[in-house]
Amino acid sequence: MTRVKCPGHITGFFEICKNGRDARYTGSRGAGVCIDKGVETDLTVLDNDEVKVDITLNGEDIAAPVTQSVVNQFLEFKKQSYLVLVRHNVEVPMSAGFGASGAGALSTAYALNKELELNMTRNAIATVAHIAEVENQTGLGDVIAQTYGGVEIRLEPGAPGIGRVDQIIPDPTLKVVCVNMGKLETKSILSNPTHQERINRAGKKLIAELLQNATIENFLRLSKKFMEESELLSSELKELLIYVEDLHSIPASMVMLGESLFTFAERAKSDELKDEIQAYSPELKVFTCEIDYIGPRVIEV
Amino acid sequence: MTRVKCPGHITGFFEICKNGRDARYTGSRGAGVCIDKGVETDLTVLDNDEVKVDITLNGEDIAAPVTQSVVNQFLEFKKQSYLVLVRHNVEVPMSAGFGASGAGALSTAYALNKELELNMTRNAIATVAHIAEVENQTGLGDVIAQTYGGVEIRLEPGAPGIGRVDQIIPDPTLKVVCVNMGKLETKSILSNPTHQERINRAGKKLIAELLQNATIENFLRLSKKFMEESELLSSELKELLIYVEDLHSIPASMVMLGESLFTFAERAKSDELKDEIQAYSPELKVFTCEIDYIGPRVIEV
Numbered sequence: 074m075t076r077v078k079c080p081g082h083i084t085g086f087f088e089i090c091k092n093g094r095d096a097r098y099t100g101s102r103g104a105g106v107c108i109d110k111g112v113e114t115d116l117t118v119l120d121n122d123e124v125k126v127d128i129t130l131n132g133e134d135i136a137a138p139v140t141q142s143v144v145n146q147f148l149e150f151k152k153q154s155y156l157v158l159v160r161h162n163v164e165v166p167m168s169a170g171f172g173a174s175g176a177g178a179l180s181t182a183y184a185l186n187k188e189l190e191l192n193m194t195r196n197a198i199a200t201v202a203h204i205a206e207v208e209n210q211t212g213l214g215d216v217i218a219q220t221y222g223g224v225e226i227r228l229e230p231g232a233p234g235i236g237r238v239d240q241i242i243p244d245p246t247l248k249v250v251c252v253n254m255g256k257l258e259t260k261s262i263l264s265n266p267t268h269q270e271r272i273n274r275a276g277k278k279l280i281a282e283l284l285q286n287a288t289i290e291n292f293l294r295l296s297k298k299f300m301e302e303s304e305l306l307s308s309e310l311k312e313l314l315i316y317v318e319d320l321h322s323i324p325a326s327m328v329m330l331g332e333s334l335f336t337f338a339e340r341a342k343s344d345e346l347k348d349e350i351q352a353y354s355p356e357l358k359v360f361t362c363e364i365d366y367i368g369p370r371v372i373e374v
Numbered sequence: 375m376t377r378v379k380c381p382g383h384i385t386g387f388f389e390i391c392k393n394g395r396d397a398r399y400t401g402s403r404g405a406g407v408c409i410d411k412g413v414e415t416d417l418t419v420l421d422n423d424e425v426k427v428d429i430t431l432n433g434e435d436i437a438a439p440v441t442q443s444v445v446n447q448f449l450e451f452k453k454q455s456y457l458v459l460v461r462h463n464v465e466v467p468m469s470a471g472f473g474a475s476g477a478g479a480l481s482t483a484y485a486l487n488k489e490l491e492l493n494m495t496r497n498a499i500a501t502v503a504h505i506a507e508v509e510n511q512t513g514l515g516d517v518i519a520q521t522y523g524g525v526e527i528r529l530e531p532g533a534p535g536i537g538r539v540d541q542i543i544p545d546p547t548l549k550v551v552c553v554n555m556g557k558l559e560t561k562s563i564l565s566n567p568t569h570q571e572r573i574n575r576a577g578k579k580l581i582a583e584l585l586q587n588a589t590i591e592n593f594l595r596l597s598k599k600f601m602e603e604s605e606l607l608s609s610e611l612k613e614l615l616i617y618v619e620d621l622h623s624i625p626a627s628m629v630m631l632g633e634s635l636f637t638f639a640e641r642a643k644s645d646e647l648k649d650e651i652q653a654y655s656p657e658l659k660v661f662t663c664e665i666d667y668i669g670p671r672v673i674e675v
Binding site: 183240291 | 488495496499538546
């Protein structure tokens with residue numbers, strides 16, 4: 074058994090960059106933050122007469138096409154049949170913009186590299202996860218962001234080793250505060266031409282503005298600008314946003330793509346802010362996280 | 375005051391890659407490991423009538439040309455005079471191959487970005503440290519390795535954002551064990567044509583071999599191959615190497631460039647190995663470290 078932990082990831086703003094021929098070069102430019110809540114995956118490979126993949130998520134059976142795609146790609150590297158048992162433990166809300174599918178794909182890829190004794194490099198392993206995300210339209214930039222960690226500026230699209238990334242250096246006093254109020258399927262947005270066009274019009278040029286002044290405050294400001302111009306904010310989420318921003322001096326913005334909001338708070342005040350947001354409705358999932366600088370890691374072999 | 379911690383770094387093998395026109399493109403290909411013992415720097419900037427830089431290392435005044443170069447580059451971004459107080463606390467032996475000068479440069483650069491409120495990105499900050507190292511001939515690949523963390527394979531030379539890096543994924547059970555028996559100036563090796571020629575002949579092709587089989591065992595095997603072919607091992611260090619390898623099943627290799635050795639050990643046995651190596655001579659500096667995956671971090675502002 075191999076256990077791998079992978080951070081979650083929040084995108085603040087982005088631009089879709091498609092390459093029709095090669096999923097490794099498809100991705101996004103944009104900016105976001107890796108969070109220490111993500112996915113922990115226990116994976117066991119056993120010899121078997123036929124290929125069989127058994128995936129659970131928080132204890133329940135699930136089809137998990139992204140994980141399945143990662144497993145299929147890895148099994149092609151071997152000419153043998155296996156029973157692959159994948160146990161995802163997800164610490165963030167699903168279909169909510171916190172990069173759960175990317176973290177599931179990356180943790181599965183790291184664990185399979187170890188279990189099948191493939192001795193691949195980090196970039197080669199993470200490329201398999203990136204391809205699985207792109208082909209399933211569940212994400213475009215989560216995998217490269219989660220591979221490197223930190224508060225990233227994605228300069229050029231693509232898988233790790235192809236895409237280019239820079240970082241913002243935040244104060245160590247900051248925590249991330251997250252709120253989710255429902256589900257939003259990434260695929261439904263990414264496959265809609267009207268949304269695509271608005272996203273790309275809004276996302277262009279923001280990276281240049283962020284590079285000029287690489288702070289958390291500017292990242293939030295530009296994320297809000299993107300949120301407004303891309304018109305992805307629902308009226309319910311807009312009401313919640315107004316409530317959250319009234320509580321606190323730092324602005325909040327929409328998690329791309331999810332019915333979720335994020336902001337940053339001083340460590341000493343983050344739990345208080347969390348409780349204040351929770352008071353809006355008991356239905357909300359509110360949580361605080363540390364910024365994650367490590368990326369995926371094997372925690373048990 | 376800003377306090378920054380930066381990991382140390384050990385190079386196992388390398389190839390010198392010079393670019394006569396631009397220090398940002400000069401560097402090395404090779405492989406190494408970041409360690410959680412490095413340099414912690416406290417830095418304060420005060421308004422002053424003239425530019426004055428005051429640097430101490432473990433409490434003692436020091437010229438520190440690499441740190442001085444970093445400060446000079448940063449002060450050029452501002453049109454004001456300052457008193458800059460730099461307090462380096464170095465956790466590894468100096469002039470011993472553990473990347474102390476790179477860690478000092480990076481921690482100074484991160485702290486100055488914060489103290490001078492420059493809001494530069496990580497790559498821009500680290501590039502200043504890379505230039506300072508290259509121009510002082512104290513290192514070629516430490517800064518990019520330390521910026522990203524982990525067990526790196528440096529695919530292409532240069533500063534962060536220019537050079538390209540991949541990684542080995544080690545088992546979480548491994549610690550790094552280090553031994554130092556004296557000083558060796560990087561500059562004296564890097565400026566010697568005979569050494570340069572031997573290093574580059576030995577260092578070429580090893581990266582391709584490591585990418586094929588990206589394990590800690592192969593990294594150590596290729597480092598030993600480099601050590602033998604580059605002829606940098608002194609007779610005293612060779613005797614110590616034989617002693618260390620007799621204690622333990624995993625091979626050890628020379629730290630490039632230092633009168634030092636490194637190896638990996640299972641967590642549970644690393645302290646025992648440390649004590650066994652120390653028994654060789656009370657003069658040796660022997661220490662164990664965790665692999666560092668985080669890179670430089672602001673720990674107090």
